[in-house]
Amino acid sequence: MQALLASTFTVAIAEIGDKTQLLALLLAARFKNKTAIISGILFATLLNHLAAAWLGQWAIARIAPDVARYLVAASFFAMALWILVPDKIDAGESRVYRWGAFAATFILFFLAEMGDKTQIATIVLAAKYDALAMVVAGTTLGMLLANVPLVIAGHFSADRLPLQWIHRGCALLFAALGMATLLC
Template sequence: MEALFASTFAVAIAEIGDKTQLLALLLAVRFKNKTAIVFGILLSTILNHLLAAYVGEWASSWLSPDIARYIVAASFFAIALWVLVPDKADDEDSRFYRYGAFLATFVLFFLAEMGDKTQIATVVLAAKYQALAWVVAGTTIGMLLANVPVVIAGSMGAEKLPMTLIHRTCAVLFFVLGVATLLWS
């Protein structure tokens, strides 16, 4: 259960202000079918994070426990620094809009997550906890917690969020996870 809660919390916080959250906002403004957008986010996240978690578990199985622990901790520290740099939405997303709300969301979210902070966090969390199902469930729940309200609310109030504070809090969270990995793994 620790893997589920840590994964949910880490990804939900990391996702705030992330490019996929900006993408959710753009899709919500573009399409009226919010249910299709949410299901597109859900399915693309499950697939993307399942692949990422497999990579995390596979990589950690090839490394000694001490080396894996240092790599996981270093990865958490790197993510802590990375989240301090806000993302911007890509302008090329519009070419997928012709496929409709669900397919556009599925494809765009899957592509946006490739190499994204939350995908890397999923790899690291899977390597740390060795609990693929719990990590994927947690990271998926975290993505939904961060993105579904954006889809539902659309553009109302998004500019009022304290993004600097959110990014700094997220960086502290990943830093604490790195320290915890070094001390208690």
């Protein structure tokens, strides 16, 4: 249960102001079918985070436990610093829009998550917790918690949120996870 809650909370907070959240806003403005957008987010995130969590658990199984603990802690500290750098959305996705709301969302979200903060966080969380299904469920739920409200209320803008403070709070969360990993 701890893996599920930590994964959900960590990714939901980390996602605020992330490029995939900006992408959710763009898709909500572009397409009327909100169910297709939300479904695209769900399936793209599940597939992407399942692969990331599997990679995290595969990698951690091949490293000595003490070394693994320090690597996971260092990864959390690196995420704390990385989260302070705001994301911007790329403008070259317009060709994918012709495939419809679900396909466009699925493809764009899957690609936008590659190497993204939340994907890296999923790898680290899966390495920390030996609960692949709970980590994937939690990180996917966190993505949905952060993005679905924006899709539903498409007129709401991320510019209205205090992103600098949210990023700082998220950085503190990752630093706290790093400290907890070192101390436990």
